[in-house]
Amino acid sequence: MELHTLFPAHIAEMKLRANNLCEREGYDLIAIHAGQVKRQFLDDMEYPFKANPHFKAWCPLGNAPHSWVLVSAQQEKPTLVILSAEDFWQEQPNLDREAWLNMFHVELIARPDQIDRLLPYDKSRVVYLGEHIEVAQALGFTHVNPEPVLSYLNFYRGLKTEYEQQCLRRANEIAIRGHLAAADAWHAGASEFDCLLAYMKASKQGENEVHYPHIIAQNEHAAMVHYAGRSTQALPFNQQRSFMLDAGANWAGYAADISRTYAGVAASDEFAELIMAVDQIAQALAMEARPGMAFAELHSRGHLQIAQLLFAFGFCTMDPVDMVAKQISHVFMPHGIGHFIGLQVHDVGANLLDERGLLAPTPKHYPKLKTTRELQPRMAITIEPGIYFIDTLLNQLQDSDYSKNINWQRIAEFAPYGGIRIEDNILIHREGNENITRELGLH
Template identity: 40%
Template sequence: MDAIAQHYPQHIATLRQRSDALLAEHNLAGMVIDAGYPAAIFLDDMEYPFKANPHFKQWVPLTDNPHCMLVIRQGAKPQLLFYRPVDFWHKVAPLPTESWVEQVELIEFARLEQLLELMPQDKQQFAYIGAHADHAASLGLTLVNPKPLMDGIHFSRSIKTQYEIECMREANRIAVIGHQAARDAFMAGASEFAIQQAYLSAVGQGENQVPYGSIIALNQNSAILHYTKLEQTVPAQRLSFLIDAGAQVNGYASDITRSYAYESTGLYAELVAAMDAHQQQILAMIKPGVAYLDLHLDMHRRVAQMLNQFELASGSEQQLIDLGITKAFYPHGLGHPIGLQVHDVAGFMQSADGTEQMPPEGVTVRCTRIIEAGMVLTIEPGLYVIDSLLNDLSDEAKALLNPVRIDELRPYGGVRIEDDVVVLADGIDNLTRQFGL
């Protein structure tokens, strides 16, 4: 039995323990978790790609089965209401037979109107978890995504079971294969579009199956943080390549970024090496009890060091931070929680009652948690030449910049390095680098 399947029974046992405690705390008999269904495209007979409710796929490894539902009751085996219509227009999913099915009570139904009779009798004691309040109403479920319950579920999702970690480990393994194929395509002279095709082919997942739209950026496009408009023509010069791309396994995501210089020497190659070293030093600081925000702020000090090292700016670390210069070169956060969603829930939550700690004013970061064992986090520092941000700096800040050196770096765009890591009691398990990337 593979590691994922081996750990699934304990995963379900943990979810049942968590849900039993939360349901009892909130005086509920259970909850109905809706997988969801595709949204119709306006004035068309087609639908947008289906994305399963993350709460649904936490319980069962089904990511492409709309109209299914889970009925979770205190102290009882989860019921999976599995939709299998009679349909000659589309391929109908077979009933699952894998070992995980032993952990649920599988109930097949063929007509959507049957759902009403499959709902619990005491509907008022059940919460509906899902995106379709109108659907919930049609089933007689009036308690839709109650915040106290959702806060408890989201907070508990921060600590991953071994099953979840193994799913993300496999998602990293697959994505690393894609990253290696993409790197080779870049070195061989492929366009952004062709590199994307090489990546998807290597991971064996379509662009609607991977957890997010891949960022495949050559040269100056690397400075566009969420660049997805892939060019089909090959640039006149191959200078730099930034790839931010992941894969998914059983609904769990990986999120990996690497930057490559076409020439093995020079300013950009040295910048990539320096960023990689700083990223690994940040990784070495991770352990339970450390504040994620402190890691982010430490990275700003490191960016200040790099700005001085590469003569992009000059000044003390504190000057470069206080004047907003490091934020102009490094405008995003250090990373984020990851799991069922790429930017997973509860990054700001401090307790299961929904208490949040937002970042200090002017600080951009997606996580303010105190790090705990069992969390899975990304660490992705970067440095870019983004003219709109540099132009917005004060005259005092601009006086510390080196325009000549910035002009030299601008055609390369920027650099970012990202790994996915599990927090252990005494350090980390790096899910990305263990596969040789």
């Protein structure tokens, strides 16, 4: 189904949420600020603009600084305020072909401060949502990002409309094109930097357009979970051991977040088998997730399955259940098994128990787990099991009482590969889950 046919129902649901929130909290108007550009320190250059995600929830314009969405319970349509300045330095929004515009009452302003003319003089029942507190204060707002409002909106952001689900599918389509191109480039002998270029060419998106920097890691670099280097050195084929690619895409403000790991010509058969085993865990967990399950339970299952791999491949002689209880598995997978995804790559609301802001409890054994909410239909999550050989964590393990349970020779054999991560994007449905990434052709 085309996105423009789904957008009216999306706006209707957003408007219903806003109306309910205003009635509950006693507000007349919610003013959502897209944000404004930020100048670099001691420079006349600006950082890439990133719109307020609460603005993007209403408006798919990604590059519209100084714009606003004004939502009033008394008006049927929200008002979209766009800065349309006579500025030959900057590209101006082109609204002529936007089919979704009829869902808004549109106002154009020539200067950012002209928003004041569209706001009520008495702002005692008006809320500002955005990051620019100085702008809110200058305009006379007294209610700036109130916690009850943010908790309510963040909680419901976890439930994706049909429009949002389709945006996530489109983002995955774009990311998959990039993944296939980057993998082909690597198999042909390209450097990390050249793989990045191949990814951007195929996805037709630059790094400033996507939600997070692409992670493109060869060999030992894959041990760094958020590796940011971009080596320009192409490795000889007899040194190509592993390639980890964690990269996404953007569609109308919604993110894809996909990871794959490949064995090179210099890799052992066992490393290729370990990749396949992690891949099987990823697919199994994607189907095990179900409405009513706490995400922490899914995380716990993931750790147990990783621990079983550590035992089966001879890395640790401890019973897998004990391995999880003693947090040995955390050494090899130090991150969560996944996270919410949407307008932000780590989308909000993942730890909320209800719309009032009560937090879902963090499990005792996973005190740093950020995604603790109970799964429901219409939620979008990632599943990303991994096994890494990280020097810092392994050194701590070697100095612990559990060192005797570790086969350090096996660790040394696999350390040159860095690590493995497999990540898919999943939609939770009432009748079975949708693995967006797999169903769109990336295996």
